Each structure stands twice: as C-alpha cells, then as structure tokens.
Amino acid sequence: MEQPAGGRRPRLVSSLALGQRAWEVTLEWERGLLSWRDPQPPRGRHGGNCFVPASEIIAVEETEIEKQCSSGKWQKMAKPHAFTVYYVKRAQKHRWQCNEVTFWCVDEQLCNQWIQALKELLELQKSRPKQLLVYINPYGGKQQGKRIYEQKVAPLFSLASISTDVVITEHANHAKDNLFEVNIYKYDGIVCVGGDGMFSEVMHGLIGRIQKDSGIDQNNPKAPLVQCNIRIGIIPAGSTDCVCYATVGVTDPVTSALHIIVGDSQPLDVSSIHHNNTFLKYSVSLLGYGFYGDILKDSEKKRWMGTIRYDFSGFKTFLSHHYYEGTVSFLPAKHTLGSPRDKKRCRTGCYICRQSKQQPEEQQKNYGLEHNEDEGGDDWRVIKGKFLAINAVNMSCACPRSPKGLSPAAHLADGSIDLILVRKCSRFNFLRYLVRHTNQDDQFDFTFVEVYRIKKFQFTSKHLEDSDSGVKDVGKKRFGQFCRDHPACCCNLSNSIWNCDGETLDSSAIEVRVHCQLMKLFARGIEENSNDEAIYNQSTVEQLL
Template identity: 60%
Template sequence: MLADHHFLLVSEIVGARETEEEDQTNKDGGRKHNVLLYPYAFTVSYTERTKHHCWRCKDIIFHCLDEAQCQQWVQTINNQLSLLSIRPKRLLVYINPYSGKQRGKWIYEQRVAPLFSRASISTDVIVTESANHARDHLKTEVDLKQCDGVVCVGGDGMFSEVVHGLVSRTQSDSRVDQNQPNQDLVPCALRIGIIPAGSTDCICYSTTGTNDPVTSALHIIMGDSQPMDVCSVHHNNTFLRYSVSLLGYGFYGDVLTDSERKRWMGPSRYDFSGLKTFLTHQYYEGTVAFLPAKDNLGNPRDKIKCRTGCHICEQGANNGQLLSGDHVYKMAEENSDEETSGDGVWRVIRGKFLAINAACMSCACPRSPRGLSPYAHLADGTTDLILVRKASRLDFLRHLIRHTNKDDQFDMSFVEVHRVRRFSFAPKHSNVISEVDLSETSGKKICNQVCTAHPNNDTGHSNWNCDGEILPHADIQVSVHCQLIRLFARGVERGTTFDTYTWSVIEGSNLSWQA
C-alpha cells in the first residue's frame, strides 16, 4: 500500500468496495502515478463532521499491487463492520410523497438510498398512498422481527405515524391497555430513523442538531441510539394520541387549525397562519393541573442543554419514572402552604392564557434554532409546561420573537414555565363536568372542577396541536413515558464554547470537547 497516511475509526466507516474505474481516474486524478504502480484499488467511505452538526460521507481510495490483496482488504473491512451489532442490516422505509415541498421520494432515492447500499443495508421501501398508511401497516401487517429498524421520510407528522404504529403494536403484542392513563407502557424494541423532508422537521433537528437528510442517513448507518420520551394524551379514560414534541393549546393550536386549510401553500402555510393568529390575539380561560418533576432533573431555566450522553436524562431514567408508582402524590392548591418544590404535590393554576405549550424536547427547528424550551431534555421523563398568560399584543410579539433569537423567552412577567411529569387541562367553558383525576390509586380526587355549561361549545375553546395533529378534545390528561422509544440519532453533540462551559459546570471539572 502507498505510504499516504489516513486514520479511520472502524466505527466511522460506512463501507468498503473495489474502486470503479471511473472513480480511480476522476476522484484520484491528481495521483495518476498510483494507477500505474498500483493498478488495483479499493474505496473506503467514512463519515466526516462538517459545520453545524452536518455529517458528510467521504471516500478514500487505497491502492494495491494485486487484485487478491485488494479483495481481501474489502472483505476484511466489511466483515469487521458486520460484527458491529448495533448497526442495522435490514430497514423498513416509509416515504410520504406529499411532505414539505413534496421532495421526499427524490431525497430518499438520490441522497439516502446510495448510502444505504454502500453500507450493505437492505431495505423494504413503501411509498405511502394515504394518511395513516404507515401507521396501520406497522400496527397490523409487518413482521417486526424481519427488520432492525423503521425509517420515515417526511415531516413530524410522518414520524408521528410511525411512533403510533410501533408503540400501539408493542402494547397490543404485550396485551397492555393504552386507555389507562396511569399505565406503564412497554418500550419499543425497534429504533426509528428520520430522513427530514417535512415542513417543520422539529424532531429531526432537536435530535441531530440539523435537518439534513445525509446526516440522518449516516446516523442510521452508524447504528446510533437516542432514547426519547413519549407523552400519552387521554380524554377521561380514552386514549387520544401520543406526542413527542409539542402539545400546544391557544396560539399553536390555532395556527395549526388555520394552516390545515392551507396545505397547498406548503411549509409557508405556518408563516401565514402564524401572522393571522397573532393578529387575532385570542386568549382562553381554563385550569391547568400539573405534577412537578423531581428536583434532580433541573428546571426549564437552568441553562443546562440536553446534549449527547446527557446526565440529566440518565438521572431521569434512574428515577424510575413509573407512572403506576404515583400513588403517594397528593394535591396542593396554588398559593397554599404546601411544599411545592418537593416531589409528589400537584399544583393547580387557573387563568386566561394566550398559549399553553408542553415541550417534551427543545422543539428546536430551523424557524427557532433554540426551540420552544431550549433546556428541555429528550429522555428525562418530563415535559416543560409553558404558560403564557393574557398580555398585550406587543408583549406577546416580543415573547414570540425571542424564540428566534438568543433572548430568554421565559423572562417576561406573563410567562411561567414548569418541568412536569404529568399535567391536565380543563377549559372553562365546557359542557361536560371536567374531572381532572390522574391518580386513580390515591383514591383522592386530585382536581374536581364543575364548569359552567356553555350553550355553544364551539366558542371560547382552542384546539390542541399534538405534534401537528389537531386533537378533538380540549380537556386532556397528559403523562410522560420516560424513554419509550429510541431513534437512530445521538442527540445534539457539544461543540460551542458555551456548551463546553455548561458541561464543566455540571461535571465540576474542565472537560473540553473536540467537534
């Protein structure tokens, strides 16, 4: 072999192959003498980090004296890779051809499939024909033992379909009843990969640090694994949906409701509906009850970001956030003497809100690079509950704009934020008796609220935006299920000076990180 040195970690190699003739002359053009001295060559593809959390697949060509040596190198490298059991070998791929700018199929075929084939991954590809095609296929038809993971090509809605399919299938295979709000759910065995091709791509961005299809494909190939929390949403004792990113009532619910009628506009429908909803300036009255998270999981303003190998998420998993163990929890009215920082005390807040948002992860996306709750964690078993009370248009605008820059959107008198394990909401004008009782085992009614019957149930209510789907009920109960699913991702890697600083504060030592 030629003495041109390259160090490659096996764990960062995508695959090896004998170099095609055109590659030898094109890519290795500057080294024509190599071809004469060493006529045989093989190419090793590997991942390289570039800017802004993006990864690229690079090639190195190695030259050999004889063909047998060349083949042996290729075989040895690929054998080593096949021993890495964390890497997927068979994937089930769902493509939503209508996501975002309708480029999902092109993105997959042109940018992702060639990488999978380099990594010797075999795929079953399904282009969906209607909404819920992927969900129902996973729920009933697929033999899950026949693949090592599921990949969705699309936006947050498509990811949500795959989560619903996999989580529901796992529960029904284990005979677990999803309708019980207190039920501990069985974690899904298969990992999920997201190839971003949607309108918001918040889940991909929050778990990889970017919305780049090639980066996501490389995380899948490397067999990365990132556990993630899932919220279950119930109305009384009926299961409604799961949520992994944003549950938003008021502003984000209204933006979504309006934007659904404008799907033809593509991703810019959210800007249009966002402006319209902002100008409408509607507020909603209701009662929020929540169970705060344990103190060791930090708080939404502690400036500790969730990063690869996050210690807060590790604590969350160790806390044993089993929902069925909640019987010791009791109830405290707001402003009561009850110790509210300790675990186990429900709090109740009544008011008029412009928005009620629960962010189970940062919800960072290209529109808001720090996200709705910049210090929320992917896998700690909690969600950050953000209450935006009635305020002037100008103040609300200042709050919204802060999502797009570096200023603290929570540092405003009408905004409060709590890290919670469970919460519930009851709108004021409801024609049902809203019974917010999440703790069946306690035998105590946590919050009983008899609301005034309203003649027209359509007025005075917003809708919940549940990861981009509109929920049919305003009064809901939400529980966070710690680390219920896993993604082919590793969380956002450290890299900036600020992150390194935060890290050293947590660890009490000066650890640095090379990106």
C-alpha cells in the same frame, strides 16, 4: 505488521499509495481507529493526519483503478490493487457527508488483507441495522419524498449493505395500519420519509403495535407502556421536520441516512394524552393550546397555500390575540437533575438523560401500588387563569425558525415535560416574549410567563367547567362567533384546540403523562458545536411567526 504483547489483535500498519504518494496507513483494533499520515509531506505543507473511527466507516469496497495514470508511471508497474473506504465527514451546522478515500498497492495479498480487516471491524459494529422497513409519503412537503429516497438515501443504504422493504404510502394512516400487520420483529428499524406528520403516524403505529403485542391497554392512562426497542429513522421530506431537526441538528436527508447507517440510538420521551379513559394521541415535541392551537386550526384551512400558510396563520393568530380561560393541574418532576431555566442544553450523550435511564423500570415496579410516588399525592399544583398559550414540550422544539426552541433546556429523554404558561398580557408584551425565542435573552423572564418541569398534567377549559349552565353557553357561543368574524378582537373565545405535534386533538379537556425513553430514534442528539449557536442572531420575528 506489528505484534503487540498480550495476544491482542495486532495493529495493521502498511505503506499504501493514496493518489501518487505513499502514506502510512494504520488500523488500530483496540481503539477501533483507521488513520493515515503522509510520512514525507511536500515542502511547505504540514503532514496531514487523518483519523476515522470504525464507528463512522460506512463501507469498504475493493476498487478497480485505472492501470495507467496521466503520468504514465504505472505502465511499468504490476497491476495496482485498490480499496475504497467510505466514511462520515462532518460538514457545517451538524451536516454529515459521505466521503471516500482510495488506497492502492501492487501486492494483491496486502490489499485483500486490508479489505478483510476493515470488513471484520465493521462486523463488530453491532448496533448497525441490517434490515429496514421504509415508508415513503409521496405527498409530504414538496412531494419529493420518493425522489429524495431513491437518489440520496437508497444508494447509501445499498453501499452499507442494508436491505430494505419499501412501502410507498397510498393514503393517510397507511403506514400506521401496516405496522399492525407486518412482522415488525424481523426489522432492525423503521424509516419514515416525510415530515412530522409522517413520523407521528409511524410512531403511533410502532408504539401501538408493541403495546398490543404486550397486552397493554392504551386506553388506561395509568398503564406502564412497554418500551419500543425497534428504532425509527426520519428522512426529512416534509414541510415541517421539527423532530428531525431537534434530534439531529439539521434537516438533511443524507445526514439522517448516515445516522441510520452507523446505528445511532437516541432514546426519546413520549407523552400519552387521554380524555375520560380514552387514548387520544402520543406527542414527542409540542402540545400547544391557545396560540399554537389556533395557528394550526387556521393553517389547516389554508393547505392550498403550501408551507407559507404557517407564516400567514401565525401572523393572523398573533393579531387576533385571543386568550382562553381554564384550569391546569400538574405534578412537578422531582426526579430530574435539571430545571427549565438552568441553561443546560440537551446535547449528544446528555448526562441528565443518561441519569434518567432507570426510570422506566421504576415506573413498572410502582405500577399497581396504591400510593406510589408516581401518583404524587398532595404534590399536585392547580393554576386557574386566562392564558394566551399553554405549551407542553418534551424537547426544546428547536427548528430553523427558532433555533433555541420553546424551552431551550428541555431534554430529549429525561422523563419530564416542560410546561410553559403564558398568561393574558398585552399584544406588545406577547411580541416581546416571541422575539426572545430568537435572541440570547431568557424567554421565561417575564411576569406573565411561568415554566415548570413536570411529569403529568391535566387541563380543562372554563367553557367545559361551566358547560352545565346552558344559558351562559348560548351567549358565549354567539360571542365566539362574533370574534371569529372579527379577528382583530382580543376578547376570549370559549375554546382553542390542542396542537399535538402538528395535528389537532379531538378534545380540549386532556390528561397528559410522560413515558420516559419510551422509544428510540436513529440519531444521537445535537452534537456540541459552539459556532452553530451563533445562528440565533440570524432569525427574525417574521420567521418566528
């Protein structure tokens, strides 16, 4: 063992066997790094050097290995002592796998010393969860949630010595209601196994519970919400897993489980949505009126079709080409360093998101001040018009169908919303706009598309503004009915609905405000990997619709 100066913990260097050959294995405490190299690589082969940071070691276990190997060599030797290191291995397209390597030696004491040292190093990884509360939606997606959890996730949690309390949901809102009853503070995290709907339910339960315990009234649209430090992990098992995709880069249960085990933490902005001082919902990805609202409305009626309903309803909604009149008022975001068209993608360790970290404290400080900067004063902008789509996104909304997403440069945690207004245009132009979500061209470079980075917005449909004039209304309702019966008609219907992260909102007139880094996920954002960006070219318009 090497003994460096200065009383620091010594580096552990040993010659250990890996298979049939002796490797030099090193554990560097200061750098938190395990490495092994072949000191005499076979002729013609380069010496392999392997490194695993301690933060990516999943577990260390003493291992029984066969006393006799095929060559019969060990017969003459003393009993081998072995240990296995399980660690994260990066595969293609942001996928993580659990890899293992087994080292052995004949010196039992040396073997134990290595196991002890590695376990101590793992103990130092303080952000790792020890106890998790898991909710499984057995009916999400292809109804595989339970199987996915039991076969792919639970064995990894057990390997990493994470204890779990598992609840298999029996009805919608089971998890949300349960989160108001259990002692959530004894857990290091909440895991949901399901799709975006299940995640939304757990998020509402957790944020709601924290506000309740802190005496915050969620119905007050101006109340500064209390941050949730209990992280949520998403094991994707739904028909849409967009939040998982946008925060991990892939929808793969094993990858997500490994991000939970290593204790990743990704802060996330959350928008609160109110109507007349009544809280409606929280949103973390897409709040869409018009095109995406209509797709949801139609697809809800076709649940029997399974996941193909989204393609079907997307195509139908595109053909129907309805536009909606209304007024959007918004408060531009001044604090953030980026802009929606600057091409600075939000990636692991994003600088722009890190700079926004102090925002929640400032919001708390400003609360109650009559003319605080947050209220914006005269800075509000008002836009009246006819819109095919109004999309407010808290993240890029990248998904396998649209790997760039609705706003490629949106950030997960910069305390802003990207507001995209798509004004009435021809069907052909709208198609051109949609196609740009799948290629390298700028989807905001159209005269009928505007994008703003904002903090708050309000929307009222013209239908509601006019609702006093009863006579006009009757006519409009009739007209609306005619259009519903003839979907190829492209006139304006009175109202669309809001699609809030895949669920409908009860009101079309809404008030929205973003809460910077209100919650945290067991994720690290999308890791930089230029090869994966080439995936854009594979998407087609059909996939997008």
